[in-house]
Amino acid sequence: MSDAAQPTAAEVRAAAEAVKTAIDRHLAAVESRSGEDDPAVYEAFNQLAAAAETYDELLYDRHDEVTPFEIPGAEEALPPYTGPEEPHGLSVLIRRDYAVVEPQRLLAHAQRIEAADDDDEGSEASGTVHGALGLLFGEYEPDEIASRHKEFGLEEGDSTLWVTASDEPADPGEWLEAPFEQADPQRVVCRFDVSAVFDDEEDDLDDEDLVDALDEDLEPLDAER
Structure with missing residues (x-):
């Protein structure tokens, strides 16, 4: 500066x-x-x-x-919960990030999907990465892709899941145009985060720290004997 x-x-x-x-x-x-x-x-x-x-x-x-x-x-940190004490509806908001680390593997899977679909004769969607991703997520459920991501040439990044409470279930089609626009942190009942950051923090512990941690965990067991 x-x-x-x-x-x-x-x-x-x-x-x-x-x-x-x-x-x-x-x-x-x-x-x-x-x-x-x-x-x-x-x-x-x-x-x-x-x-x-x-x-x-x-x-x-x-x-x-x-x-x-x-x-x-x-x-x-989440702000204090201000949603209904007895929610009559809930929304599950999920974000999963991936990196495309093996494009050829992804394209090969997309081509097999395209070849097996008789309605897509002459389509060339599997020839591009964004087209292949569209075919992949159109064929498989997101949970299956999460469990098989390496097979599809993807690498997992951070992910988060929010469960938010609502007074009443939304009407059909009400929020489809902007599905995440009204996500209110103050109505989050619980959330679950997965990140390599957490793994890095655990890796920072050296052997002596791990031994000390194990000793602390074992102390109550020794006292009971």
Whole structure:
């Protein structure tokens, strides 16, 4: 970063004061919380996270230094549930990412699908990757593709599944034009995430850490003997 673009010492100091204020506000909200999912605590948490992130960035830009703590961003946590206590409907929202790592394998599968379909005589959809993907997902259910992705020349990326609650089931055809537009994080009953990031975190444990973890797990068993 150039000197001209660097924040001033006063800006860094002001950001530090904002963090102090946000800490006081968060503590006050926690001390006076009205329940487990008090929205005031959630809002104070987000304000603290934003203030800490701003201070960390300015501190680094000005002094090439970082803070010794990390507060997860608001996008990493679900907000308090505000949906119906007794939902009469639900929606299951699924996103799965794949990388096309073996295009020829994908194309070969698409050609076999095309050859077996008498209605597609003369079609050349299997000659392109996007056409082959259309044939693949038209032939197989998404769950089957997920279980056989390597066979189709695909590599799994991140995936997430959200179960959201609704007051009443949607009318037929009501949301088909924009299926994910009204996904409300505050109506998520539960969610399940799969990512290589989690595997990387487990791989970061060295042998000594694993031994310590196993020892901790075994301690209650030893005490019972």
